[in-house]
Amino acid sequence: ETGVTQSPTHLIKTRGQQVTLRCSSQSGHNTVSWYQQALGQGPQFIFQYYREEENGRGNFPPRFSGLQFPNYSSELNVNALELDDSALYLCASSRGQNSYNEQFFGPGTRLTVL
């Protein structure tokens, strides 16, 4: 069983640019959640996708957007990058959207905005 994978591992962008991060969910999982983890802090929920529909969103501006594909992989897009967007972006997949569904995390993408 393949775990959750994310690409790229590291990324450096400049302020104002756009970025796309990718996540492949674990086999059999239909739900993907994205988290932002600033240095030295706990992860903050960005949004969740369940069966290709956005299913909950945290306190992030609209320039953070996402997609989920029919194979349940997902993308996180961030437009008009700001310095504060520098963080580790974690993707997690689960079998469903319920609170008892265990989430499995990928290794993350480290984004640096200069």
Place this chain on the structure above:
Amino acid sequence: AQTVTQSQPEMSVQEAETVTLSCTYDTSESNYYLFWYKQPPSRQMILVIRQEAYKQQNATENRFSVNFQKAAKSFSLKISDSQLGDTAMYFCAFATETSGSRLTFGEGTQLTVNP
């Protein structure tokens, strides 16, 4: 608001000893799940242990156990026989029935196990 507080930013323990990490949380919901996650330097977040709020019995997974005090909204993690590989950032988190599988995390406790 739903919040998680971990009051110990850093802790250290000697190999083979026992250490307890603290966590308090706040939610108005009655049905929820509590988790402890471990994040080693490799960054991969790994589930250590989980507790269903409706269960009174404290969860145990090998060397890891929790002390769940629902009335006090406290959820501490005890690590027995600490090993060097336990060195990591530990996050307390919870998910409620209305929030689904969305997790609310604390700020984390950096645990260092010394030889």
